[in-house]
Ligand SMILES: O=P(O)(O)OP(=O)(O)OP(=O)(O)OC[C@H]1O[C@@H](n2cnc3c(O)ncnc32)[C@H](O)[C@@H]1O
């Protein structure tokens with residue numbers, strides 16, 4: 001078994017990566033999160049773009065643990081907010097990781113935005129960094145529309161107000177496998193699968 005660190009404390013992200021590896025039939029990799037390795041000082045997410053934060057998180061994790069690492073930096077880019085909250089999605093309300101307050105703030109900001117201008121995209125940059133210095137950075141996007149009240153209890157973050165294009169349910173109403181099949185994170189992580197297959201085989 002190759003240990004692969006997902007440099008995250010977000011248990012939902014860990015679950016999504018584990019499900020995707022399983023769905024792809026990659027069995028030689030054991031995914032561990034930051035809670036399962038010795039603690040190290042985590043750099044703040046200060047880059048102006050998702051890719052920059054993802055690479056920085058993954059490099060730090062490899063340097064501290066010696067394990068191959070994936071980091072994900074993701075967020076919601078709202079058309080009517082000129083792409084914000086973007087890289088600030090996890091702390092939009094001022095409190096890092098307060099999903100409820102972050103979602104309420106976005107809803108409040110869009111109160112007067114009509115239905116036809118409520119487009120948004122979930123974006124995910126994922127970086128795989130290897131102990132030998134190899135780096136792969138990929139990006140996935142998922143377009144949809146923001147509704148006016150929460151629906152559904154699956155997923156996390158802004159899922160309860162995001163209706164993916166071509167569907168009628170919010171991403172919090174989708175069964176996990178359906179979210180993975182089209183989500184930003186699913187797309188990004190599947191782009192890493194060729195590299196992960198090599199890692200699993202070595
Ligand atoms: O940095 P780590 O430890 O990985 O975990 P995090 O939760 O802080 O993750 P990010 O810094 O990448 O911030 C992502 C935020 O964007 C939102 N987000 C990202 N992916 C999402 C998804 O699949 N569904 C709903 N919201 C999502 C959600 O609010 C997250 O808090």
Ligand SMILES: [Mg+2]
Pocket residue numbers: 045090
């Ligand atoms: Mg974060």
